[in-house]
Structures are given as C-alpha cells and as structure tokens.
C-alpha cells in the first residue's frame with residue numbers, strides 16, 4: 001500500500017501526518033500502521049502518527065497515535081502542525097479555525113502568510129483537575145495537588161492535570177537530575193492511573209520560566225510535549241509557584257513553548273511548527 005505522508009515536528013516532537021482528505025485507511029489498521037511508520041528501522045521514524053481528517057464538528061479534525069499504536073486524545077505540538085498544514089494546503093481558508101480532537105474542539109490561529117507561517121497559537125481550553133476525570137484512582141477529592149506519591153522506594157509529590165489527555169507533574173530542584181528514564185516508564189503504567197499517564201518533571205526557574213522534561217504515555221521520552229507544557233504551567237500555578245495570566249516560557253528539550261493560564265480558566269499555547277519531509281511510505285501489512 002502506497003501511503004503519502006508529511007513528517008512534521010513541534011520542537012522536535014515529530015509525527016507522521018496523513019491527509020485523509022486524499023485517501024482512506026481501515027480503522028483496524030491504524031494501530032499497526034502507527035507502530036511501523038514510527039519505527040526508525042522498518043518505517044520512517046517519529047513519536048507517532050497523526051491523521052488530518054474531514055470533520056463535521058469543526059473545520060478540520062486531528063487524531064493522534066503513539067509509537068506503541070495506542071491512541072491519544074490530544075496533542076499540543078500536533079495541533080500546531082495540523083494548523084500549519086491545513087492552512088498551507090487550503091483545507092481551511094481562514095487563519096483562525098477550529099480543530100476537532102478526541103478531547104473536543106480547540107481554536108487555532110496561524111501567524112504569518114501562507115508561504116511562511118511563523119508560529120501558531122492554540123486555545124487549549126480549560127484543564128481538567130478532578131481526580132476521577134484525570135483519571136486517577138483514590139479518594140475523589142476536588143484536585144490532586146502536591147499529593148504524596150511513593151513509587152519504587154522514592155517519595156514524590158504528584159499534581160495531576162488533564163488537557164484532554166492525562167499528565168502527572170512532579171517538581172524537582174534540578175531538571176538534569178529528574179529520574180525520567182528510571183521512574184518515567186514505571187509511573188506511566190502505575191495502577192493509580194487506570195488509562196496510563198504522561199509523566200512530566202519540572203523545575204521552576206523564576207516567576208516566568210520553567211524547565212521541563214517528559215516521558216510520554218505510549219512514546220517514551222520525547223523532545224517536547226505541548227499538552228504536557230500546558231499541564232506543567234497549570235500545576236505550577238496550583239502549587240503557588242507561578243501566577244495566572246502571565247505568559248510562561250517553558251524550556252523543553254527541543255525548544256521553548258509560551259503558555260498562559262488565563263484568568264477565565266483557558267490555557268493558551270504559542271509556538272512553532274515545522275515540515276521536514278514529504279513522501280510516500282510503502283507499507284507491506286505483514287511487517
């Protein structure tokens with residue numbers, strides 16, 4: 001099967017993008033396709049697969065699949081890339097339009113002209129803070145903020161935030177000492193998170209900056225995570241480390257994102273999106 005694709009990334013968080021306005025693929029084939037296409041040896045190599053599809057709920061639709069073939073419900077870096085692709089390829093005419101995700105619609109705006117889009121702003125909506133909606137098991141109190149969380153003989157404090165997809169945020173004194181590779185995969189699968197979890201370690205630099213590293217559910221360490229950066233800023237405000245309404249620079253491994261948790265409760269994300277490769281993937285279903 002010949003599959004036309006575009007590889008794009010947001011701060012090094014790369015996905016293979018398929019334009020389902022051009023062709024279709026069976027639903028049951030998507031997890032296997034995501035695993036193969038994201039594999040650097042037998043596929044193209046990326047953090048996962050993203051579908052850009054016609055929508056009857058918004059101007060354009062996005063679905064995200066992780067490296068392991070599991071489907072996520074939202075993807076901040078993916079949303080910026082989808083917005084760039086949709087505007088450049090005239091799937092939408094306006095610079096400001098709605099994108100459907102499995103977590104609901106978001107509003108995106110591209111900045112710059114069609115030939116040179118500088119950056120994209122996305123209204124990521126309100127974070128979800130109620131334990132049972134993260135989801136996280138335990139006594140269902142309003143929020144999970146700096147809750148004692150022991151794992152693998154290590155005592156941590158977790159703040160849980162959903163941006164349509166679940167995030168466990170842990171504050172550390174020095175980001176370079178964050179136990180990302182040791183505790184990331186264990187926390188991802190911990191039974192306290194019935195649907196798994198994206199894991200972020202965050203260091204507060206000052207009242208307008210955070211350092212950030214992530215172990216993603218279904219993809220492992222990535223260079224950046226847009227929904228994770230939003231969750232980190234929300235968690236920092238909840239822990240009285242930052243204030244609402246200020247634009248925070250989140251320093252991720254792959255670069256900077258600019259996040260604001262506005263007084264009305266909505267989270268705004270601003271950042272780049274890049275196209276790196278266009279081509280055809282030759283998929284033999286048995287590999």
Ligand SMILES: N[C@H](CCC[C@H](N)C(=O)O)C(=O)O
Nearest residue numbers: 072075076077165225226227
């Ligand atoms: N990299 C994405 C998040 C992927 C989330 C996915 N790992 C999951 O929730 O299962 C981002 O930029 O927001």
